[in-house]
Amino acid sequence: MKIRIEHDRCRGAGQCALNAPELFDQSDDDGTVIVLDEEPSPELQDSARLAAALCPNAVIRIIESCEA
Amino acid sequence: MRATEPALSTLPTHRSCPFDPPQEYDRLREQAPVSRLAFPDGKIGWLLTRHQDVRAVLADDRFSSDRSRASSPLGRIPLRPHEPEARAGMLLTMDPPEHTRYRRMLTRYFTVRRMRALVPRIEQIVEAHLDAMERKGPPADLVTAFALPIPSLVICELLGVPYEDRAMFQRWTSTLLRLDTNEKAALAARNALRTYMLQLVAAKRAHPDDALISHLIAAQDTAEETQAELTDEELGGIARLLLVAGHETTANMLALGTYTLLSHPDQLRAMLDHPESVERAVEELLRYLTIVQFGVLRVACEDVEIAGCQIRAGETVVASLAAANRDPEHFDRPGKLDLEREFSQHVAFGHGVHQCLGQQLARVEMEVAFPALFRRFPTLRLAVPPEQVPLREDMLIYGVHALPLTWDGHSPDTLHQQTPSTGG
Numbered sequence: 239m240k241i242r243i244e245h246d247r248c249r250g251a252g253q254c255a256l257n258a259p260e261l262f263d264q265s266d267d268d269g270t271v272i273v274l275d276e277e278p279s280p281e282l283q284d285s286a287r288l289a290a291a292l293c294p295n296a297v298i299r300i301i302e303s304c305e306a
Numbered sequence: 307m308r309a310t311e312p313a314l315s316t317l318p319t320h321r322s323c324p325f326d327p328p329q330e331y332d333r334l335r336e337q338a339p340v341s342r343l344a345f346p347d348g349k350i351g352w353l354l355t356r357h358q359d360v361r362a363v364l365a366d367d368r369f370s371s372d373r374s375r376a377s378s379p380l381g382r383i384p385l386r387p388h389e390p391e392a393r394a395g396m397l398l399t400m401d402p403p404e405h406t407r408y409r410r411m412l413t414r415y416f417t418v419r420r421m422r423a424l425v426p427r428i429e430q431i432v433e434a435h436l437d438a439m440e441r442k443g444p445p446a447d448l449v450t451a452f453a454l455p456i457p458s459l460v461i462c463e464l465l466g467v468p469y470e471d472r473a474m475f476q477r478w479t480s481t482l483l484r485l486d487t488n489e490k491a492a493l494a495a496r497n498a499l500r501t502y503m504l505q506l507v508a509a510k511r512a513h514p515d516d517a518l519i520s521h522l523i524a525a526q527d528t529a530e531e532t533q534a535e536l537t538d539e540e541l542g543g544i545a546r547l548l549l550v551a552g553h554e555t556t557a558n559m560l561a562l563g564t565y566t567l568l569s570h571p572d573q574l575r576a577m578l579d580h581p582e583s584v585e586r587a588v589e590e591l592l593r594y595l596t597i598v599q600f601g602v603l604r605v606a607c608e609d610v611e612i613a614g615c616q617i618r619a620g621e622t623v624v625a626s627l628a629a630a631n632r633d634p635e636h637f638d639r640p641g642k643l644d645l646e647r648e649f650s651q652h653v654a655f656g657h658g659v660h661q662c663l664g665q666q667l668a669r670v671e672m673e674v675a676f677p678a679l680f681r682r683f684p685t686l687r688l689a690v691p692p693e694q695v696p697l698r699e700d701m702l703i704y705g706v707h708a709l710p711l712t713w714d715g716h717s718p719d720t721l722h723q724q725t726p727s728t729g730g
Contacts, residue, residue, distance in 0.1 A: 250417065251655075264414075269410075270413065292651060
């Protein structure tokens with residue numbers, strides 16, 4: 239799995255940092271998203287999907303691996 | 307899907323249960339999820355009740371949040387939103403890129419990390435109010451003793467607004483949020499709040515403190531060329547919006563949430579037994595109660611098709627957050643309060659670029675306040691029959707006007723008297 243961000247769309251609602259703190263943080267400068275881990279390990283992949291689903295501005299894109 | 311029914315003449319407002327939105331929303335969601343709605347100004351717009359449609363519209367930049375272009379569903383007079391001094395800093399009713407500029411300046415003050423750092427101070431404030439309730443003894447009105455003062459004090463400290471002024475700004479806020487306030491009274495309240503904030507901004511310029519208004523002023527002094535300076539009107543507008551939004555909404559969630567928890571004692575007990583479940587419980591209360599009871603307004607900037615219905619440019623759309631949060635297509639058994647509910651994609655804070663700036667603050671306040679209240683007063687209960695709890699059906703933000711509560715006092719005297727005498 240890979241996490242991709244459309245940073246321009248971020249308005250810093252914080253859903254990702256709240257629900258997947260292992261993977262996302264917010265910048266001290268403007269509150270927008272910082273990705274801590276672009277290739278989350280399997281046990282964190284559900285958190286990544288949750289963050290993507292909750293983001294109010296569709297900033298987070300999850301690229302699921304093609305491998306089985 | 308076509309809107310074949312005749313236009314609704316008004317938003318559904320009749321509730322048959324204090325914790326549920328009007329039942330009419332369930333019928334609409336099933337039979338006419340994109341309904342025509344007649345507005346008091348004579349125009350016809352739309353009412354959305356499905357989770358997917360509400361989310362789609364709120365995330366769609368073909369819809370504007372500029373209220374001066376919208377019809378008002380409740381007949382409230384928009385407060386001359388075209389006047390520059392009324393608009394300045396009011397980011398909630400702006401569209402990108404204007405909105406983006408303000409939102410970017412503010413977001414860093416409301417991050418998850420910053421709001422978590424406030425927890426020790428919020429705990430102190432909560433404990434102090436519980437101490438006062440305990441000292442005074444039962445009964446107490448939870449709204450005036452707990453639910454309103456706690457978020458008021460928290461947002462005052464965050465912004466740098468003197469807490470001594472709360473009686474004034476709470477009164478102005480209440481006037482502005484009443485549905486039956488006439489235009490004259492609403493304008494007077496808005497102007498009073500505006501003048502108050504302009505004076506406060508001037509005072510902060512002269513004597514800066516370590517709170518948000520002063521930080522915004524200081525940030526301006528060092529601003530880069532890309533960021534035009536904020537005027538005093540803009541700073542005042544931002545402060546006004548944050549003050550009103552920052553105390554009124556959380557206050558109503560605390561009072562109505564307490565009433566809800568008291569009505570679901572088994573779930574309340576389970577929540578208190580498992581402190582790690584409080585975050586989920588708060589999320590469920592947000593969904594279940596959705597206190598922004600009349601939804602949010604958008605205006606179509608161009609013709610847009612929603613679920614097969616043609617929304618024309620210029621038409622107003624009401625996105626019902628309360629109806630969306632009870633959509634059975636999205637939530638399993640949506641009418642059931644389930645504090646254990648996992649993964650809630652609720653829209654209580656809205657959706658899209660305007661999703662609540664202060665949501666992380668609201669969460670930490672509730673996560674601290676609910677457990678502390680019930681731990682301090684394990685026998686907490688209504689002091690009046692449920693039908694006597696006055697509901698805020700007449701306010702933009704739902705909740706209770708008052709929540710009379712009582713509990714078993716345990717002063718040392720009482721304990722002593724209850725001890726069986728063994729000395730003959």
